Structure formats: C-alpha cells, structure tokens
Amino acid sequence: MSAFDATALRAEFPVFEQTIRGKALAYLDNGATTQKPRAVIDAITRFYAHDNANIHRAVHTLGERATAGYEGARAIAARFLNATSPNEIVFTRGTTEGINLVARSFVEARLRPGDEVLVTGMEHHANLVPWHMVCQARGARITHVPLLDDGSLDLDALPGLLTDRVRLFAVTQVSNALGTVNPIRALVTQAHARGIPVLVDAAQAVAHLPAAALDVQATGADFVAFSGHKIYGPTGIGVLYGRGEHLSAMPPFMGGGDMIREVFLDRSTFAEAPARFEAGTPPIAEAIGLGAALTWFMGLDREAALAHEDALLAHATAALAAQDGVRLIGTAREKVAVLSFVLDFAHPHDAATFFDFEGVAVRAGHHCAQPVMARFGVPATLRATFAPYNTEADVEALLRAVARVRRVFTE
Amino acid sequence: MSDDAELDELYQELIMDHGRRPRNTGVAEPCSHRAHGHNPLCGDKLALTLRLEGDVVADVKFLGEGCAISTASASLMTQAVKGRPVGEVLDLYHRFHALVAADAGDASAPDTEILGKLAAFGGVRRFPTRVKCASLAWHTLEAALRPEGASTVTTE
Numbered sequence: 001m002s003a004f005d006a007t008a009l010r011a012e013f014p015v016f017e018q019t020i021r022g023k024a025l026a027y028l029d030n031g032a033t034t035q036k037p038r039a040v041i042d043a044i045t046r047f048y049a050h051d052n053a054n055i056h057r058a059v060h061t062l063g064e065r066a067t068a069g070y071e072g073a074r075a076i077a078a079r080f081l082n083a084t085s086p087n088e089i090v091f092t093r094g095t096t097e098g099i100n101l102v103a104r105s106f107v108e109a110r111l112r113p114g115d116e117v118l119v120t121g122m123e124h125h126a127n128l129v130p131w132h133m134v135c136q137a138r139g140a141r142i143t144h145v146p147l148l149d150d151g152s153l154d155l156d157a158l159p160g161l162l163t164d165r166v167r168l169f170a171v172t173q174v175s176n177a178l179g180t181v182n183p184i185r186a187l188v189t190q191a192h193a194r195g196i197p198v199l200v201d202a203a204q205a206v207a208h209l210p211a212a213a214l215d216v217q218a219t220g221a222d223f224v225a226f227s228g229h230k231i232y233g234p235t236g237i238g239v240l241y242g243r244g245e246h247l248s249a250m251p252p253f254m255g256g257g258d259m260i261r262e263v264f265l266d267r268s269t270f271a272e273a274p275a276r277f278e279a280g281t282p283p284i285a286e287a288i289g290l291g292a293a294l295t296w297f298m299g300l301d302r303e304a305a306l307a308h309e310d311a312l313l314a315h316a317t318a319a320l321a322a323q324d325g326v327r328l329i330g331t332a333r334e335k336v337a338v339l340s341f342v343l344d345f346a347h348p349h350d351a352a353t354f355f356d357f358e359g360v361a362v363r364a365g366h367h368c369a370q371p372v373m374a375r376f377g378v379p380a381t382l383r384a385t386f387a388p389y390n391t392e393a394d395v396e397a398l399l400r401a402v403a404r405v406r407r408v409f410t411e
Numbered sequence: 412m413s414d415d416a417e418l419d420e421l422y423q424e425l426i427m428d429h430g431r432r433p434r435n436t437g438v439a440e441p442c443s444h445r446a447h448g449h450n451p452l453c454g455d456k457l458a459l460t461l462r463l464e465g466d467v468v469a470d471v472k473f474l475g476e477g478c479a480i481s482t483a484s485a486s487l488m489t490q491a492v493k494g495r496p497v498g499e500v501l502d503l504y505h506r507f508h509a510l511v512a513a514d515a516g517d518a519s520a521p522d523t524e525i526l527g528k529l530a531a532f533g534g535v536r537r538f539p540t541r542v543k544c545a546s547l548a549w550h551t552l553e554a555a556l557r558p559e560g561a562s563t564v565t566t567e
Binding site (some may be wrong): 019346349353364379403 | 414415418421422427429430435452453455456476477478480481528538540
C-alpha cells in the first residue's frame with residue numbers, strides 16, 4: 001500500500017460524516033457519480049452568496065465576477081485536457097449532451113446512405129443511441145469493434161472495420177461496465193491513418209487516468225466528452241473538447257441567446273466557438289463548481305491517489321475471484337476503478353439490497369450498457385467502483401456483504 | 412422495526428421459497444391471453460400466458476428472469492389467480508398494488524383474509540426501490556387481461 005493518506009482525503013468529503021443504517025458508509029458507486037469535496041461545495045456556495053449574476057452581458061460588478069468565474073472554469077478545463085486553447089472547450093450538461101452535439105453538428109451532415117459510424121461493443125448507451133438516431137435519419141449504419149472474453153477490444157478486428165465508409169469512430173476510454181482501459185492513442189493513430197475522426201467518451205476515464213492519458217494533444221482525439229459529476233464536480237455540467245478546426249466549421253446545435261453575433265427578425269448570424277454551442281444561460285454555478293473540482297483533482301498527488309485506488313481494486317478483485325459462485329465480468333489486463341461481478345446464488349438486485357444493510361453502496365443493473373450485458377450473457381451485474389477516498393475498510397465491508405448474501409441465499 | 416427485521420420481513424421464508432422454486436413456470440397451452448413485462452431499469456423480463464375459460468382463469472404460467480422478489484411475486488400471483496373469475500383477479504391486482512406501494516409509514520394491517528399468501532409482500536413498501544420488482548408480474552397480468560389484448564408493459 002502506498003503512503004497515500006485516504007483517511008485525510010476522506011475528511012474533505014462531508015458526505016462521510018454520517019452512518020447508513022448504523023454502519024459506516026462504504027460508497028462504492030463512484031462510477032455512477034462521485035462524492036463532492038468541501039472545496040467544490042464551498043465554491044458553489046460562495047458563488048451564490050457573493051457573485052451571483054448572469055454572464056457575458058451585465059456591466060455591473062457581479063456580472064463581471066460571474067463571467068470571470070465561468071470563463072476561468074473553461075480555462076481550467078482546457079488545462080486539465082491540455083487543449084491548445086479554452087476556445088476548444090464547450091460547456092455542456094454532461095457527456096451525453098456532448099456526444100449528441102457532435103452527432104448533430106459534425107457527423108449527421110457527413111452521412112450518406114451506406115456510410116458507417118464505428119463504435120465498440122463496450123459503449124455506454126450515451127455513446128450508442130445518438131449514433132443510432134443520426135444513422136437512422138441518414139440511412140447510414142453502425143459497425144462495431146467486438147469484445148474478447150476478458151472484456152478488452154478485439155484489436156485484430158479493427159483494421160478491417162476502418163473502412164472508407166466510416167465517418168466517425170466513437171469509442172470509450174474506460175468501460176463503465178467492465179473497467180477496461182482502451183489504448184486511445186493507438187486507436188486514434190489507426191483511425192487517422194484512414195482519415196477517420198475519433199470521438200472519445202471520457203466519462204469514466206477522467207477521474208481514473210493519469211494526465212498523460214487524457215492529454216488531447218498527445219492522444220490526437222478529435223472530440224472528448226466528459227461529465228463534471230464523475231470527477232468530484234456538480235451534476236448538470238460537462239465538457240466537450242473539440243479540435244479548433246472542427247468546432248469553427250460546425251453549425252450550432254441549439255439556437256438562442258448568447259450564441260449569436262447578430263439577430264434580425266428573419267435570420268441570424270452566429271458567434272464563434274465555443275459561444276456558438278452554448279445557447280441560453282448556462283449552468284454558471286455548476287461550471288464554477290467543475291472548475292473547483294478539476295483544480296482540486298489536479299492538486300492531488302495524482303499518481304499516489306490512483307495507485308491507492310488500483311490497490312483497492314486489486315485487493316477486492318483477488319478476494320472475490322477466489323470465491324466459489326462469484327464470476328467477474330471484465331478481467332482485461334488494462335483496467336481501472338470498476339469491479340463488475342455476478343453471484344451464482346443471488347440476483348444482483350437482491351444482493352444490492354443486502355449490501356445496503358451493510359452500508360455498502362454499489363450499482364446493480366445493466367449500467368446503461370445492455371450490449372455488454374448481452375455479450376457476457378447476464379441480465380445485470382453488481383458493480384463496485386472505487387475512488388481515492390475509499391479505504392481497505394470499504395473493501396472489507398464489500399466482502400462482508402457478499403458473505404452475508406451467500407449465507408442467506410445458500411443456507 | 413429494526414433494520415434487520417425489515418430485511419427479514421422482505422425476504423421471509425415464503426418469498427425465498429418461491430424465489431428459488433417458482434411454481435407455474437412455462438407457457439399455458441392453449442392460451443387465450445398473453446403479455447410481456449419488462450423493467451428497463453433492472454432488466455427483469457416476464458412472459459405471461461393464460462387461458463380464460465368463460466370468465467375464469469383456467470391456467471396461467473410465466474417465464475422470466477428476475478430477482479427473488481419479482482420471481483416469487485410472479486409465482487405466488489399465478490397460484491392466487493388460478494381458478495378465479497376476472498373480476499376477482501382485478502380486485503386482487505388493486506389490493507396487491509395498494510399493499511406494496513403504500514406509504515412506508517402506513518402501519519395499517521393488510522387484509523390478509525382476501526390477500527392470503529400475497530400479504531407476505533407487505534414488507535416491500537419499506538423498500539421503494541424494490542416496489543417495481545414485486546409489481547411487475549401483476550402489471551403484466553393486468554395488461555394481458557385488457558380488452559385490446561396482447562401487449563408489452565414496462566415498469567420503471
């Protein structure tokens with residue numbers, strides 16, 4: 001175990017100052033959403049208590065402060081992804097909106113009947129359904145990179161799938177259901193060699209990978225989408241990174257205030273990116289909260305924090321793998337944060353109810369990844385997902401919960 | 412009620428037994444009514460077939476995959492409605508729904524005389540996230556009996 005002090009980190013999160021049904025909270029549902037440190041909660045409170053105003057229009061002091069906070073958050077997000085400019089950062093409601101924006105404003109007009117959008121067998125519904133929608137509208141079709149039995153991509157199949165009909169390769173960086181980490185840089189290199197742009201769903205990746213893996217100049221990704229709430233920030237705010245040359249050539253996604261240059265009664269001209277893609281009053285406090293979250297996260301000893309998280313995952317994985325009647329779903333060599341499993345003796349929903357009585361919060365379900373469930377022949381899994389504020393005590397609680405379910409259902 | 416007592420009430424012996432060894436699984440043949448139930452949030456699926464003879468449920472069977480609560484609910488439901496006229500079945504449907512979806516603070520005793528074994532699901536009301544598990548089979552049955560016939564019902 002590293003010298004990382006998870007207990008000190010945990011003390012920064014007010015949510016852990018409580019018990020659940022008399023037990024310490026073992027929050028292992030970080031893949032669904034992460035808890036928020038005091039730094040983020042305080043930033044949001046401070047904004048509403050001192051700086052609240054609308055942005056980009058008011059001349060008064062509060063308006064200037066609100067605008068500075070909002071645009072400051074954009075600069076922080078640019079630094080987080082190592083974008084070449086804050087203008088490559090579009091604020092969205094989350095990963096889902098970012099992907100829909102690219103589907104509607106970048107991909108749809110390029111699709112001709114018979115064209116293809118390439119995805120993978122491990123995508124979250126958010127990185128499937130928008131492509132289904134534009135492909136149906138344009139008579140195009142979806143192709144996919146299949147999964148191997150360990151939950152990694154069948155990379156041998158990729159070259160044959162990068163056809164000259166593919167208009168976009170949409171791929172997750174980390175599978176939310178399996179934990180598999182995909183080699184984004186290599187995937188982008190192969191796609192670009194065929195002239196195919198790449199969108200990366202980084203929702204599950206941002207809180208669990210080192211900075212180098214998320215560096216858009218290093219990976220070469222054309223678009224990267226993520227959500228604030230999965231990286232210790234608020235819900236309702238996310239980031240779409242888009243290479244400048246793409247964003248400046250794309251039409252708006254939604255029309256309204258703040259995204260225009262000039263409006264006449266019968267027509268309008270549009271602002272430059274990123275304002276062009278941010279119609280209406282945005283979630284200002286949430287953007288500022290996201291900036292605080294990214295600043296907080298970048299201020300961690302990230303290597304030690306992620307090593308701690310990996311050690312917990314390794315411990316829990318080894319302990320469960322050794323048990324009869326436990327099947328791990330997703331055992332790729334390169335994986336982070338996610339431990340998906342099924343129990344021979346109990347349905348995931350029954351197990352999760354018992355887990356809750358041990359103070360253990362996990363997700364039970366299909367994780368918005370029904371094709372993954374189908375690939376592994378299960379209707380649902382239990383999924384424990386880790387964060388740096390988790391401790392060995394949380395892993396022990398998880399193992400205790402599994403033992404209790406085994407007792408009840410195999411007695 | 413203590414926490415563990417709540418859990419014991421939810422997973423009482425009758426429910427565990429029917430969850431493990433569901434009765435009336437399969438397809439009713441011949442069958443006059445059918446419906447599919449689906450809970451898209453958890454993936455539970457249920458295919459219900461039944462045969463009315465006159466106004467009476469002569470046979471009813473189900474196939475499905477789900478948790479112990481949803482499997483036991485389907486199993487006990489088939490036992491409860493077999494041999495009953497449709498009017499009584501729909502009355503049971505409403506009573507069952509009131510039983511499991513009641514306000515958790517509602518301490519009124521279920522009408523065990525009419526509900527019979529179904530009263531075992533009274534503990535579900537303390538688990539709002541599990542109400543859909545218990546009610547999927549009943550919603551599917553109600554859908555199968557609708558005059559417009561075969562359909563798919565979803566709960567979420």
